[in-house]
Amino acid sequence: MMAESEKRLLIAALGGVNEIGKNMYILQYGDDIVIIDCGSKFPDETLLGIDLIIPDISYLLSNQDKVKGLVVTHGHEDHIGGIPYLLKQLQVPVYASRLTLGLIEIKLKEHGILRETVLQRIDADSVLDFGTITCRFFNTNHSIPDCLGVVFDTPEGVVVHTGDFKFDMTPVNKQYPDIHKMADIGKRGVLVLLSESTNAERPGFTPSERLVGAHIDEAFGKAERRVFISTFASNVHRLQQVVEAAERTNRVLSLLGRSMVNVVTVAQELGYLTIPEGMLVEPEEAAKMPPEKVAVLCTGSQGEPMAALSRLASTNHRQMEIQAGDMVIIAANPIPGNERNVSRIVDNLYTLGAQVIYGSRSELHVSGHGSQEELKLMLTLMKPDYFIPIHGEFRMLHQHRILAEAVGVRSSHIFILNNGDVVESSDGKVRLSGRIPSGQTLVDGLGIGDIGNVVLRDRRQLSADGILITVISLCKTEGKLVSEPETVSRGFVYVRDSETLLKEINQHVTAVVNKMHEDNINQWNVIKQTIKDSLGKILYARTKRRPMILPIIIEV
């Protein structure tokens, strides 16, 4: 028997609201928890040295026996990147469409946990039974094939999670958005809609991916020598259009970059990408062919310094090099924060004599996310009683709220959440009710969650002004200095320019330690803090810099 207090539906975000990335949502009714997505995101410039950010899953760990399944909407990193880290701590079956599963499998293999994981393929017709919660699906389209929206039947009513979507009525792969099904779901009544907000600030309707195909074709038609084209590896639709442009201009195709090879392999195996027999050749082989017969698909459209395009631009790619007259197409817009890196690459490519097609005016990229008119269309189709805008920073959620109000959702029925906020439905009422633990777990090398504010604060100080270490040897019996302090700095000043400064530092430290010894002050902490404070002032006066000062006391 379920207790009265458990007869309620809980909805919460563990990641994905007030941020772009690491999307992860949960639905709970009584003893049944279903997870939707488990993404990662890349650190911004303040998280020095961090490799990846994943959601804090402590709520799930303390409710392990209730977690019935992880449903994945599609195969982008911000929806699947956290899965290996989740599965290492929590055994839960994973449900995803064919291509999504293929991409998850690559990750699990890399982490060595593919064999022990239960993976189940679903499609838009699947029905999953998680006790009190039943899941159904509908097709959407986006910049990767095989995207699903999720419909949850719960004792409180129907909850819909859109995943990422646009309404591309002329999709490249014939994966049409399932508008009739959506209309039907809306007609039967939706209690709560969770809908993505990435482009909520953008007016109008996002153009079809086919538009990009037309421009790729045009560019290939003009190219007189080799064509290099860089785009998101996961945008299989676009890859297909590149294949077709290469075919029409009688070019072979080579792949550069690990993720490009991975995705093409999986997408081809699963039938999402059709490449003519013999078209794919190894880069070494392509490098020997006549330039007008060669096209190259490569990673690095965001200017990532270690990816293929960046290496090509700085002429240190192992297998190929850009030659004067080659055409380079960057078929992606830089994500905010990446503009400088992409610009640097364009500059380098021009210097090599390449013809470069880039930038938003080139029309070689369209967004995978629906703009305002499409978000209103989804809201209109679903006619939800309550609305939770998801996937986006606050200003996007805020704009999405305005759109929802415009199509008739009541203001008091719209919830803008923080990660961890819980929306509860019980006794016919939906309301905000409390919080569950949430946050960001930082992955650095093999360490997961072992980097905290102290370490990051130290890294920030170290990065700005370096460190100065002074080793003080004290006599074990008498507590006074046995030799001159040993002072070393890194990232602070040139050693050869700073002999006078080092001498002054050593004299100062010696004086401080001697004085404290005379005054009978022997607590090491006090000595260290006194040195830090007084030395900090001297260094700032001399250099206007604030290196980390680290006194080390040795007893000999």
Added chain:
Amino acid sequence: MMAESEKRLLIAALGGVNEIGKNMYILQYGDDIVIIDCGSKFPDETLLGIDLIIPDISYLLSNQDKVKGLVVTHGHEDHIGGIPYLLKQLQVPVYASRLTLGLIEIKLKEHGILRETVLQRIDADSVLDFGTITCRFFNTNHSIPDCLGVVFDTPEGVVVHTGDFKFDMTPVNKQYPDIHKMADIGKRGVLVLLSESTNAERPGFTPSERLVGAHIDEAFGKAERRVFISTFASNVHRLQQVVEAAERTNRVLSLLGRSMVNVVTVAQELGYLTIPEGMLVEPEEAAKMPPEKVAVLCTGSQGEPMAALSRLASTNHRQMEIQAGDMVIIAANPIPGNERNVSRIVDNLYTLGAQVIYGSRSELHVSGHGSQEELKLMLTLMKPDYFIPIHGEFRMLHQHRILAEAVGVRSSHIFILNNGDVVESSDGKVRLSGRIPSGQTLVDGLGIGDIGNVVLRDRRQLSADGILITVISLCKTEGKLVSEPETVSRGFVYVRDSETLLKEINQHVTAVVNKMHEDNINQWNVIKQTIKDSLGKILYARTKRRPMILPIIIEV
């Protein structure tokens, strides 16, 4: 008598080509050198801890007696920011228009060198005589008043440097571009044109600053409570339009941010900005007034973390706070690299309940730089025999070259320079000839040029994975360990999580040192390197991180 070899005109960039910022050009004929501008630029994310970048001026220092004057085109940081650093090393008279001089004076005062500097005010009618080189000027317009283009009469012919410009035919301050004079200069013949390339990638014609005024007016008209508006302090035209919008809506005006106060004070004193009597009030006073009566002009439109707008958004400004219903206008587009910071501010402002107007669709910003049609207009007016595109990264210079070719400049007469490249004109021929020293001088605190690659490389390693220091005390007489190593880390791992690791490290170091002592290896460098290498492997295996390892040997 001038030697034959000196009868030649040299043109070179010390900064400003293949980059945005730190513009500095020189013209030399025989013993006469004239400098045009001396700018600074802000470091990118790879230059950890650096405050400012200025041009390398070693060529000028080794030709001190030849430097006749510094001519400044306008008062933006990328044209005046390096002046105090130049003047501290080189006595040279500075020539600039009224507002530009006012802004330079602020800098010189801050650096305590105002009194010993020779400053001379010029305008479009001035003629300066630098021996073999004569300078004349023409008015241009840009996002700051009082901009000049420079015409150099030299024995080899006329050289024109445009400074920054657009063609705003309806300027806010009646400072019209001097098109007739430009036409006249072109008619009499220009040997070499140096023209700015900032917007060479942008098609069309940059809109007039008046467009922004109309949108500011509209926004002020809709505001029901206080209006906060943030823009570049130096855009005096825009400040004037804000003043007028405040006047029309019966609001007082407060200023937040040091550079806003500085520029408004100077611009008002010099008559570039007209503010009605009694309109300016202190922020503390404004905070007490009815909200519909208050407008606030503030710095921070680029999301600078320490500027007024950022402090307001994070509710830690000393003097004012944003209230629900206030309107915040960001009248500037983020410069590439600043998007994330600006977005964060917008999110915070929305969270505070403010109405925010931002982004390129708001039309609250127009560029101060001419687009492609204006660059072609300048080229057409000047009809130069030779052309050097300046002010811009390589792709911009490259696009500007294409524009010049389109209006009839011969391809072989166009030079895309690197900083330090010298263009020489002699015997009626203009050609690339050699290089002079150039580069970036890094300013960090009080240190100028004392930070080099070693320090920066150290800062990068420190920022990514921190540092591990292990102090080894060796016996002075016998050279063996006298106590356990003392190991400390910062920015690497949490200390409380890493006791086992620290223990392993100390055991390892002890073993290495003991083994080397047994093997009679006493060179400290060898001992240190052995510890670094072997410890590095252990740490990477345990953590997949590569902290800087710093062994310090103490002899006791």
